[in-house]
Amino acid sequence: ILNQTLDESDPDLLKLLKKEKERQSRGLEMIASENFTSRSVLQCLSSCLHNKYSEGYPGQRYYGGNEFIDEVERLCQQRALQTYGLNPEEWGVNVQPYSGSPANFAVYTAVVEPHGRIMGLDLPDGGHLTHGYFTEKKKISATSMFFESMPYKLDPSTGLINYDQLEELVKLFKPKLIIAGISCYPRDLNYKRFREIADINNAYLMGDMAHVSGLVAAKLAPSPFEYCDIVTSTTHKTLRGPRAGLIFYRKGVRKVTKAGEEKYDLEDKINQAVFPGLQGGPHNNSISGIATALKQAQTKAFYEYQSQVLANSKCLAKGLQSRGYTVVTGGTDNHIVWVDLRPIGLNGSRAEKVLEDISIACNKNTVPGDKSALNPGGIRLGTPALSTRGLKESDMDKVAEFLHKGFQLALEVKSKSGPLLKDFKSTLENSEFQEKVKNLKDAVEGFASRFPLPGYEGY
DSSP: OTTHHHHHHHHHHHHHHHHHHHHHHHHHHOOTTTTOOOOHHHHTTTGGGGGGGOOOETTEESSSSSSHHHHHHHHHHHHHHHTOOOTTTTEEEOOOOSHHHHHHHHHHHHSSOOOOOEEEEOOTTTOOGGOOOOSSSSSSSSSHHHHHEEEEETTTTTTTEEEEHHHHHHHHHSSSSSEEEOSOOOSEEEEHHHHHHHHTOEEEEEEEETTTTTHHHHSSSOOOOGGGGGEEESSSSSSSSSSSSSEEEEOSSSEEEEEEEEOOOOOHHHHHHIIIIISSSSOHHHHHHHHHHHTTSSSSHHHHHHHHHHHHHHHHHHHHHHHEEEEGSSSSSSSSEEEEOHHHHHHHHHHHHHHHTTEEEOEEEEOTTTSOOTOOOEEEEEEEEHHHOOOHHEEEEEHHHHHHHHHHHHHHHTTTSOOOHHHHHHTSSHHHHHHHHHHHHHHHHHTTTTSSOSOOHHH
16 A cells, blocks of 8 residues: 555546646636645655654754754745845744644734734735634634734725725724735735834734735835734745745844833744644645745746736736726736726626636635625636746736636626526526537637646646
């Protein structure tokens, strides 16, 4: 058993892996948080490092046999600081979080006492679940269960963060921590303004750069490190590494008062919150994958890739606008294109369903002014995965045309279906629409198949 390959030991599972590889190869992956990682990262993930338990930190483990694991983790930490141009005397980094959500929760656990106050961008306005989302009837995220959260909002007329309103809310709510981070917001964040607002209440400022960490590494997006006390990130989105997380924290002097220097005490608090507070042994295979992804992020090729991500997203936004669609904020500064479909009489759920059926993967998303997250008025699109496959600006205009045809088909189905989503899905199954779906799907897959995927052949 131990030396059998997957095709020998579990052909049923291998068949599913191959089907997923084919889906990825033949379709257009446009979910903004997804990417295709490199073969070297995949090699790390399936390496012998998977076998080792190493609770604790380098030089302070609870198990023996970790001398080389310590070297891997230290190398990853060094590369993380190098990639973002950070002085190790001023910044430290924890590379053990299993992903971005555990990383964020570890920060809250470390610096915000139970039921302490935090503020983050509201989920319907482009924030993330872990930034404290709750509804009138239910606390959705664990962040809102264990901490008291108040969202800040966008200006619905512009789709931009209302920093003046945030400032007034901070004066009233007095949070311990403010989160400058996004899940669906296509514009650069004003970290300087966030810092000024945080200082009103002596709050910590945490930058969640999960979506833009690759752009920040390439110096193509504003860096949160200049103004933030803490920065968290995933490593698998624009950074194009394994599915894991990072927490950067400041060291040294926080500020100087009449009483003298006030120093940061974040290192021990954050490390203890990650382990033993919230996690067990780190995933050493993932940490090695982060390390090699960070090495790639320091190359000219990575800079060129991130430049293409931006060029493609701007081209996609313009392509959709030229076809009559509304792009929230009127464009994009990053990899995200946020599309409001309400002006054409369509919602995100119906658009997502048709696009999925024609082999375009995206996600429905609320847009500014939506009344309910259960009925989102738009979709979120992203260009990192397509850019990894080698698509250029001219290709993105073709992608915009495929999206346009998908939206028009969804409108046609909607005109002949009942009011509910289940009615829409049922009508879509009619033969007259299935023929159109097939024709569009064939065109999309024929186009997408021209662009290779990195990784292993076949699975």
